[in-house]
Ligand SMILES: Nc1ncnc2c1ncn2[C@@H]1O[C@H](COP(=O)(O)OP(=O)(O)OP(=O)(O)O)[C@@H](O)[C@H]1O
């Protein structure tokens with residue numbers, strides 16, 4: 090186990106930020122910590138890193154208890170903070186070199202590592218730039234390079250793509266996947282379910298400081314009753330017919346909003362056919378049809394009763 | 400590792416243009432401004448000799464020593480009087496009425512002074528007469544026994560016009576009263592150096608900046624980093640203070656007395672005081688950078704004001720009525736240390752100031768240590 094967290098309790102005054110949080114992160118995975126704003130993702134990360142004092146619980150990294158003095162463990166951890174954490178007085182190259190130098194003492198090795206990190210985030214043309222002169226996306230990439238230049242075995246990224254344009258975001262996600270292929274274990278926090286779905290091999294969903302569900306995407310989606318979400322353009326339908334639709338086998342709920350029928354069905358196949366048959370026999374005109382598989386948002390919605398993102 | 404951190408902290412600090420401005424350029428500009436504003440205050444050339452006359456009594460027993468003294472203060476570059484000898488009191492009166500002279504002395508058993516109006520020159524003449532009267536007996540005796548003595552020391556006392564000017568200006572101030580302004584200026588620059596110390600703490604305390612949080616996750620002891628950074632800050636500040644001293648000494652020709660070694664040592668002590676003060680305030684005042692800077696500026700400017708930077712007599716008023724405050728004001732301690740080095744032969748007063756500064760440094764360092772030694776934070 091790379092990270093083992095058990096019953097972590099953290100309070101800010103009266104506010105319980107982490108409520109008996111437990112996590113186990115295995116070597117080689119990309120672990121996603123998904124939760125809405127204020128759910129305690131950063132708090133969890135900072136406790137794991139021994140930056141925050143906590144009230145109760147145990148934290149082990151690489152099988153050893155994590156403390157501020159656990160240098161052996163710290164040497165193998167790379168972090169990318171939620172906010173950009175670089176020195177404005179230093180250039181791109183110097184920033185990476187400075188942080189890398191806190192881990193790697195050999196000068197020539199460090200030089201190689203810094204160059205590699207710069208290539209990795211594609212900042213080769215900006216080596217001499219000061220952070221103030223970089224665009225938001227480039228700045229994020231610098232922030233990442235500072236955290237990973239020393240080639241850590243465990244990389245923790247706290248919302249590294251906040252306020253980043255889609256193009257840069259994709260670059261960043263690809264980069265993270267590549268780091269994982271090269272052998273690093275990744276912990277990735279986000280409140281964007283699409284990112285987590287795209288990237289992570291295992292996911293824990295956080296709400297109000299608690300893990301409300303965890304597992305692979307398939308496992309998470311299997312936990313809920315929703316199997317498919319069908320949207321049909323229907324031009325007119327009356328309340329009686331809606332009620333009849335709701336009673337079809339496999340149908341969980343039916344809503345008619347803005348000339349669209351939104352039908353949620355269970356895991357068993359065949360609901361779509363039954364619905365279409367019903368519409369034809371009752372001569373209800375319909376247009377386009379969409380069918381969606383459940384997302385993590387649906388998982389979150391079904392467990393907590395609210396949207397992951399509002 | 401230590402060198403790596405030291406080197407990069409040095410770069411970080413020295414490239415902070417705003418800090419360099421406030422800690423180096425600003426004191427230099429202010430010093431230049433002081434220099435221009437005060438250049439007349441102590442300027443020997445700005446004192447114009449007083450037109451005066453003497454009416455001999457005819458009795459050489461009285462006349463000879465007095466005329467001797469008058470003559471000696473009426474020659475050379477720094478002469479006190481432009482002296483004429485009147486044939487009679489009537490002639491002197493005529494000169495006085497015509498405005499050719501500001502007044503005249505009548506020699507005799509007691510020296511008389513006749514003036515028309517009151518003013519600075521008349522007051523100086525009055526002081527001169529008073530002083531002559533009190534010392535004339537002794538002067539006459541010495542003049543008889545050892546005429547050379549008159550030339551060597553005694554007369555210089557009498558002829559030093561500055562002592563008369565001072566008496567007239569009514570304060571117990573010391574001869575070179577401009578120096579104190581420049582001494583407070585150096586003290587102010589040292590305390591502005593607290594910005595450097597504050598920056599070091601901000602970049603090491605994870606609950607203050609994200610950079611510091613990242614640095615705290617590295618496999619290195621926080622205090623080691625802090626010491627490397629503070630050393631860089633100290634070297635920069637000390638160099639700045641030395642530049643300022645050199646500018647004042649060689650550029651503006653401000654006199655610091657002959658004890659160069661101790662002056663430099665005081666500058667070093669002041670630099671350490673500045674850094675440790677900034678670190679302490681920065682560690683105590685967790686809230687935003689703005690509030691910290693405001694605190695540092697307030698303490699520095701209030702301290703400078705109370706040490707006489709804007710109004711010189713403030714320093715004396717404070718030390719007279721609230722002596723405790725002058726011992727608790729770091730700017731005053733530094734100012735007074737420079738002052739003591741210049742004015743006092745023995746080093747007692749200097750040592751008191753230096754000792755008090757060391758005490759402050761110990762308190763600031765200990766306080767900073769107690770706050771920053773924590774490596775886990777309650778909140779970030
Ligand atoms: N320094 C602090 N003092 C008091 N409360 C805090 C502090 N930091 C966070 N909190 C509270 O703790 C809870 C968890 O916050 P945290 O920053 O860990 O959430 P998060 O999941 O990282 O959110 P985001 O997606 O916005 O980054 C929130 O309710 C937040 O208001």
Ligand SMILES: [Mg+2]
Nearest residue numbers: 130131132171
């Ligand atoms: Mg967060």
